[in-house]
Amino acid sequence: MSVQDIESKSYDFVIIGGGTAGLVLASRLTENPDTHVLVLEAGTSKLDDPKINIPALFTQLYEDPEYDWCFKSTPQHALNNRIIAQPRGKVLGGSSAINFLMASPATASEFQHWEELGNPGWNWESMLQYYRKSETFNPPTAEQAALYGTGNYDRSLYGSDGPVQLTMPIGTAASDAAWQPTLQALGIPSDKDPRVAGSLGGWPMLKYTDSTGKRSYAASAYYASIAGRPNLTVLTSAYVTKMLLDPPEKAGGLAKVAGVSFILDKVEHIVRATKETILAGGSYMSPKLLELSGVGSSSLLQKLGIDVVVDNAAVGENLQDHPMVPLIIEAQDGVMGAESFRQPEVLQWALNEWMSGRGGPLSSGINGTSFFSTQSIAHHIGQSPDFMQSIGTNRDDEHSPFLRKLLSSDSEADLQFSFAPAGFDPYKGGEALSRLFTHPDPGNYLGSVAVLTHPFSRGSVHVTSSDPQISPSIDPNYLDHPVDFELLVQGVLFMQKVFETKPLADYVRDREDGSGKKIQESFKIPTRIDRGIAEKLVREGTIPSWHPVGTCAMLPREKGGVVNPQLKVYGVDGLRVVDASIMPVLLRGNIASVVYAIGEKAADIIKEEYNL
Numbered sequence: 098m099s100v101q102d103i104e105s106k107s108y109d110f111v112i113i114g115g116g117t118a119g120l121v122l123a124s125r126l127t128e129n130p131d132t133h134v135l136v137l138e139a140g141t142s143k144l145d146d147p148k149i150n151i152p153a154l155f156t157q158l159y160e161d162p163e164y165d166w167c168f169k170s171t172p173q174h175a176l177n178n179r180i181i182a183q184p185r186g187k188v189l190g191g192s193s194a195i196n197f198l199m200a201s202p203a204t205a206s207e208f209q210h211w212e213e214l215g216n217p218g219w220n221w222e223s224m225l226q227y228y229r230k231s232e233t234f235n236p237p238t239a240e241q242a243a244l245y246g247t248g249n250y251d252r253s254l255y256g257s258d259g260p261v262q263l264t265m266p267i268g269t270a271a272s273d274a275a276w277q278p279t280l281q282a283l284g285i286p287s288d289k290d291p292r293v294a295g296s297l298g299g300w301p302m303l304k305y306t307d308s309t310g311k312r313s314y315a316a317s318a319y320y321a322s323i324a325g326r327p328n329l330t331v332l333t334s335a336y337v338t339k340m341l342l343d344p345p346e347k348a349g350g351l352a353k354v355a356g357v358s359f360i361l362d363k364v365e366h367i368v369r370a371t372k373e374t375i376l377a378g379g380s381y382m383s384p385k386l387l388e389l390s391g392v393g394s395s396s397l398l399q400k401l402g403i404d405v406v407v408d409n410a411a412v413g414e415n416l417q418d419h420p421m422v423p424l425i426i427e428a429q430d431g432v433m434g435a436e437s438f439r440q441p442e443v444l445q446w447a448l449n450e451w452m453s454g455r456g457g458p459l460s461s462g463i464n465g466t467s468f469f470s471t472q473s474i475a476h477h478i479g480q481s482p483d484f485m486q487s488i489g490t491n492r493d494d495e496h497s498p499f500l501r502k503l504l505s506s507d508s509e510a511d512l513q514f515s516f517a518p519a520g521f522d523p524y525k526g527g528e529a530l531s532r533l534f535t536h537p538d539p540g541n542y543l544g545s546v547a548v549l550t551h552p553f554s555r556g557s558v559h560v561t562s563s564d565p566q567i568s569p570s571i572d573p574n575y576l577d578h579p580v581d582f583e584l585l586v587q588g589v590l591f592m593q594k595v596f597e598t599k600p601l602a603d604y605v606r607d608r609e610d611g612s613g614k615k616i617q618e619s620f621k622i623p624t625r626i627d628r629g630i631a632e633k634l635v636r637e638g639t640i641p642s643w644h645p646v647g648t649c650a651m652l653p654r655e656k657g658g659v660v661n662p663q664l665k666v667y668g669v670d671g672l673r674v675v676d677a678s679i680m681p682v683l684l685r686g687n688i689a690s691v692v693y694a695i696g697e698k699a700a701d702i703i704k705e706e707y708n709l
C-alpha cells in the first residue's frame with residue numbers, strides 16, 4: 098500500500114510507535130476484523146536480524162542508529178558530571194528488541210501502591226491477569242534445574258500460552274551452580290516465588306527467549322504471526338513529528354486530535370484516526386511529542402514558540418530509572434565466562450550450538466547465565482538517626498510514604514543484585530553502552546551489579562526546540578537524593594561480601610597473588626574495597642538500567658498526572674498514552690513484562706469502551 102493510499106484511508110486507531118506496548122495494542126485491537134489500525138514506527142522491521150535474535154549479540158545494537166535512537170543525558174551532578182548514554186530501540190519492537198532480555202519481576206505490593214495513588218483497577222489482581230495473558234513460562238529442563246535449582250517459581254503466577262516466552266538461562270560457566278548456595282550461606286532464603294509480595298531471596302534469572310534460545314520480543318511475539326491481517330497496517334520509517342490538536346475553544350470543551358503528522362522519505366504526511374490516537378513512543382518520546390503538540394508547561398512551550406493547547410507542567414517530569422553500580426572480580430582459570438567467547442574457536446562452538454537449536458551460552462545474553470537476589474539493606478543501615486533524618490528531606494509528596502515504608506521494612510527489597518560470569522567496564526559503559534561489555538583486559542571475570550529498586554530521585558525530559566528532529570533534553574538526576582547514594586554504597590560492600598563467601602569464593606582468583614592487579618588498574622581502585630572506595634565507585638561507576646518511566650504519569654491531575662486511569666491525556670479528547678511513561682512509581686525488577694501487561698490492560702480498556 099502506498100503512503101498516499103494510507104493518507105486517504107480511514108483508521109479507527111492510529112498508534113504512534115510500534116514498540117513494546119504499541120505492538121501489543123496493535124495485535125489485540127485487530128483481533129476484531131472490523132477494527133482498522135495504523136501503526137507509525139520510525140525504525141524498520143528486523144524480524145530476521147541475527148543481532149537481535151541471538152541474545153548474546155545484543156552488545157552490537159547500541160550506538161548504531163539502525164537500532165538505537167542514541168540519546169544522551171545531560172551531565173549528571175551526582176555522578177561527577179558524567180554524561181550517560183540513553184539507548185532506546187528504534188526498530189519494530191522498540192526497546193524490547195535491544196534490551197538485555199532479563200525478566201526479574203515486580204511484586205504484588207508494588208502494584209497495590211499504584212492503586213492507592215488514585216488509580217482504581219491498577220492493582221495486583223488485575224496486573225497478574227495481564228502478565229499471564231502476555232507470557233509463556235517455559236519450565237526449566239533437568240539440565241537447568243541441576244545448575245541453578247528451580248528457584249521455587251510458582252507456575253500458577255505465570256502464563257502458559259501468551260506470546261512472550263520466558264525461559265531459564267542455559268549456563269556453561271563452572272561457577273554457575275555456586276550462586277544459590279553462596280546466597281544461602283549468607284542467610285538469604287528463596288522460599289517464595291519472586292512475584293509474591295515481600296519476596297526476598299535469590300533466583301535464577303528468567304530470560305525473554307524461547308526454549309531454543311531465540312530472543313522473544315514485541316515484534317516476534319505480537320506481530321510476526323499477524324503481519325498479514327488485512328485490518329492492520331504497519332508503516333515503518335515513518336517519523337512522527339506531532340499530533341495536530343484543535344484547541345478547546347474550537348473543539349468545544351476539550352482539545353481534540355485532528356490528525357497526526359509524520360515524515361516518510363523526507364515528505365510530510367497527515368493521517369487521521371476516527372476513534373483515537375494512541376501515543377506509544379516510550380518514556381522519552383511520548384512526552385516529547387506531547388510538548389511538540391502543545392501539551393506541556395506553558396512557560397516552556399511559549400519560550401520555544403510552541404502554541405499552548407493544554408497547560409500541564411507535569412508532562413516530562415517525574416522521570417525515574419534504576420541506577421546500578423557494577424563490581425567485577427577476576428575469576429580462576431577455567432570458569433569460562435563471557436570473555437571466553439572472544440576466542441574464535443569458543444565463539445564458533447557457541448554459534449554452532451545456537452544454530453543447531455540447542456541454545457547454548459549465546460542464548461541468554463552476554464551474561465550467559467545470571468542470577469538475581471533482592472535484599473532489604475536499608476533496614477540495617479536505617480539504625481543511623483542522621484541517615485533516617487535525611488529520608489524525605491526533599492521528597493514530601495504523594496510517593497514518599499510508600500518509599501519510606503519500603504525503607505523501614507525488612508520484607509521489601511530496596512536493592513536487587515544480578516550476578517553473571519562476565520566482566521563489565523562501567524567507566525566506558527556510561528558514555529557508550531556498547532563499551533560496557535568489553536572489558537579491556539582479556540581474562541575471566543565474575544560480575545555483579547547492585548540495582549536501586551525504588552529511587553527517591555526524580556528527573557525530567559523536555560523538548561529544547563520546536564524542531565521535531567532535535568533530541569529531547571534528558572536529565573534523569575541519578576542519585577540526587579542522599580538515600581539513593583547511600584543504598585548503592587551499601588550495595589557495593591554487600592557484593593564484595595558475596596564474592597568472599599564460599600562456594601563462590603572458590604572461583605575467585607586469589608587477590609593476594611598479584612593477578613587481581615588488572616582490576617585495580619582498569620577500575621582505578623584497590624582490590625580491597627572499604628567505604629571510601631565504595632563511595633568513589635558509586636560516583637564514578639554508576640550507570641542506569643535503562644528503565645526510564647513516569648514522564649506521562651498516571652496520577653490524579655492535581656498530583657502531577659498526565660493521564661487518567663483509562664490512560665487518557667488530561668485536557669485532550671481522543672488521545673491516550675500507552676507505554677512505560679505512564680508508570681507513576683517505578684517497580685523493582687526488569688520492566689518489559691510490566692509494559693506488556695500495560696499494553697494488554699489498555700487494549701481491554703479500549704475494547705470495552707468501544708464495544709469491540
Ligand SMILES: Cc1cc2nc3c(=O)[nH]c(=O)nc-3n(C[C@H](O)[C@H](O)[C@H](O)COP(=O)(O)OP(=O)(O)OC[C@H]3O[C@@H](n4cnc5c(N)ncnc54)[C@H](O)[C@@H]3O)c2cc1C
Nearest residue numbers: 114116117118139191192197198199337379677687688689
Ligand atoms: C539497553 C536497554 C536494556 C534493557 N534491559 C531490559 C531487561 O533486561 N529487561 C527488561 O525487562 N527491560 C529492559 N529494558 C527496558 C524495556 O525494554 C523498556 O522499558 C520497554 O521495552 C519500553 O517499552 P515502551 O513501549 O515504553 O517503549 P519502546 O519499546 O521503546 O517503544 C517506543 C517505540 O516508539 C517508536 N518511536 C518513538 N518516537 C517515535 C516517533 N517520533 N515516530 C515514530 N515512532 C517513534 C520507537 O522507535 C519505538 O519503537 C531495557 C531497555 C534498554 C534500552
